[in-house]
Amino acid sequence: MSALDVLDAEQWTVVALSLRVAATAVAFSLPLALLVAWFLARSRSRWRMVVDALVHLPLVLPPVVTGYLLLVVLGRRGLIGGWLDTHLGIVFAFHWTGAALAGAIMGFPLMVRPIRLSLEAIDRRVESAASTLGASSVMVWLSVTVPLALPGVLAGLVLAFARALGEFGATITFASNIPGETRTLPLAIYSYIQIPGGEGQAARLIVISVVVSLGALMVSELVARRIKRLQA
Amino acid sequence: MSIALDFRLTQGRFTLDCSLASAERVVGLFGPSGAGKSSILRVLAGLARPETGRVVIGDRVVFDAERGINVPAHKRRIGFVFQQARLFPHFNVRHNLAYGGWFARHRPDARRFDQVVEMLDIGPLLGRRVAALSGGEAQRVAIGRALLSDPAMLLLDEPLASLDASRKQEVLPYIARLSAESELPIVFVSHQLDELLRLANRHVAVVQGGRVVFSGATADFLSRPSLLGAEGHKDTGVLLKAHVHAHDVDDGLSVLACPQQRLYVPHLPGYAPGAEVTVHVRARDVILARAEPGVTSALNDLRGIVVHIAEDAPAHAVDVILDIDGQRLDARITRKSAAALALRPGDGVHAIIKSLALAEQAWQRLGGL
Known part of the structure; x- marks a missing residue:
């Protein structure tokens, strides 16, 4: 019995899809998170409070509500979704990109916060x-600000990745639970538990979840230590 | 290069009204802490923006409120050495030094890099992380970093202020060398007289309470006690020009020629015979005698002629102004002593100065005098 046999083909699909969804979510939200964190840390604009509230909204809103709002705005017949579909051929609803988008939005506040904190800790005089x-100013940002904020960026990445990997409510509402398309780890676990005798299948995915999450935390801790050693 | 500043800057409750012009290469800004000296440098560098006025560096208008000109800091080509080194903690020493070159129009070549590294003695530090540097080392690297950004002017904002006394002595000679040997225009700030005199021997501007209250030749500055701060009257004196004649290393002394008479000062390392130096002689350190004083512990006995006796010195003293072979020397003595000596203009006197009184004093090589 090889290591691959621990999970069946369907379950491997679930794991691969989940990693792809979470990775896509953090990859696309990182640039925006950097800009927003920078704005929140540095700007004196009165829009700061509004932006701050908007960023944190997914953290306090019931995920199902977030998912529903996404559906209204970005669904195929949604305000923006329809336009995106006809003009650019981009579809989110009931598609794996929708799962990634839901994960990205739910993880966004968790990504912004540590980046913002580390930006605020930077000695402006060095800049x-x-x-x-x-x-x-662009070169200062790239060569000084971002590298010095790296520990915060890393922490934000890991938190957002873990959040995207575990996202359930918004995903199932916006992207549904389609095997091979939007059925990520939590959705698959939920589905297994719904059928009699599915607990054994679910248990394996649960172990995978724990391993992946712990692994991400440990890797980020190691990298953070290395960065701190270099900078201290 | 000349500078001409005329601006008003408000920061919170503090208002800085600066009007200052100089055509000298090295300009020293002197004054108490919080007077606005650093703010003047920040305006020169483009790190602070005045509300009104004009700032001209050389023939370049870098700020003009009326015409809406404000050249951003990164385009001004001004090397700034701050009180704290402000090195980049995520780069090692070599990359800190190279940083400015990445953006410079004339990127310093390897020879220039080696030259600066050698001048500042930072070769052994190149591979080190910034966190592993001492304060003095970090400040030397910061000076090198500024020099290697191909600056048109160098600003030094009390670069020694954050260092303890021994570290100061570690860094000061490098800055003195820079001030004397390079051709770079320098504006530098200090609230300590010895530093100021060692670096800026031509032009001094005094900043007090957000205003430039004096701007002119260093010799004029030294003769005006009110400019030297609360304890300043103790430091009034003159700068004597002299040449290094010889070194007496065993006794820890250097012998200066001034110009025919001998002047013994504590050893000046690194000054070859023939080098020109100035010595700050405080008026209150000079003893006057009518006749040859015989055997005393004081090594210096300069012969001069009384030019003038000023009765308005503080603390019941008088200032006797002497001519020492064409150079001015001031002696501050009590009224009682003045009466006992019964000095008159034209009288010949001996001016006696302990060498150790010159220990903490400024001395420097003069460029092109």
Whole structure:
């Protein structure tokens, strides 16, 4: 019995899909999260509070509500979704990209917060030193601000990844529970539990969930330590 | 290069009204903490934006409120050395030094890099992380980093202020060398007289309470006690120009020629015979004698002629202004002593100065005098 036989083909599909959905979610939300965190950490605009509230909304809203709102806005007949479908051929609803989007939105506040905190901890005077050395504000951002905020970026990535991997409510509402398309780990576990005698199948996926989550935490901790050692 | 500043900057409750112009290469800004010296440098560098006025560096208008000109900091080509080194913690020393070159129009070549590294003695530090540097080392790296960004002007904002006394002595010679040997225009800030005199021997501007209250030649500055701060009257004196004649390493002394008379000062390392130096002589450290004083512990006995006697010195003293072979020397003595000596203009006197009184004093190599 090889290691692959621990899970059947269907279950491997679930694991692969979940990783793809979560990875896509964090990859696309990272640039936006950096910008938003930077805005929240540095701007004195009065829009700051509004943006702050919007970013945190998915954290306090019932996930089903978030999923429903996504469906209204980005569904095939939604306000934006219809336009995206006819003009760009991009579909979110009932599609794996929809699961990724739901994961990204639910993970977004968790990604923004640590990045924002680490940006706020940066010594601004080092940045002004960089500008006297000839770096434009974009170059200061890329060469000083972002590298110094790296531990926070990493923490945000891991939290958002874990959140996207575990996302249930918004996903099932917006993207549904389609095997091979939107059935991620939590949805699959839920489905197994619904059928009599499915607990054994569910248990294997539960173990996978625990292993993947723990693994992500440990990797991020190791990388964070290494960064701190380099910078301390 | 000349600078011309005329601006108003408000920061919270503090208002800085700055009007300052100089054509000298090295300009020192002197004044108490919080007077606005650093803010003047920040405006020069483009890190602070005045409400009104104009800032001209050389022939370049970098700020003009009326015409809406404000050249951003990264385009001003101004090397800034701050009070704290402000090195990049995520780069090692070599990359910190190279950073400015990434953006410079004339990227410093390997030779220039080696030259700066050698001048600042930071070769052994190149591979180190910033966190592993001492305060003095970090500040030297910061100076190198500024120099290697191909600056058109260098600003030094009390670069020694965050260092303890021994670290100061570790860094000061490098800055003095920079000030004397490079051709870079330098504006530098200090609230300590010895630092100021060692680095800026030509032009000093005094900043007090958000205003430039004096701007002019260093010799004029030294003769005006009110400018030297609360305890400043103790430091009033003159700068004597002299040449290094010889070194007496065994006794820890250097012998200066001034110009025909001998002046013994504590050893000046690194100054070859023939090098020009200035020595700050405080008026209150000078003893006057009518006749040859015989055997005393004081090593210096300069012969001069009384030019003028000023009765308005503080603390019941008088200032006797002497001519020492064409150079001015001031002696501050009590009224009682002045009466006992019965000095008159034209009288010949001996000016006696302990070498150790010159220990903490400023001395420096003069460029092009």
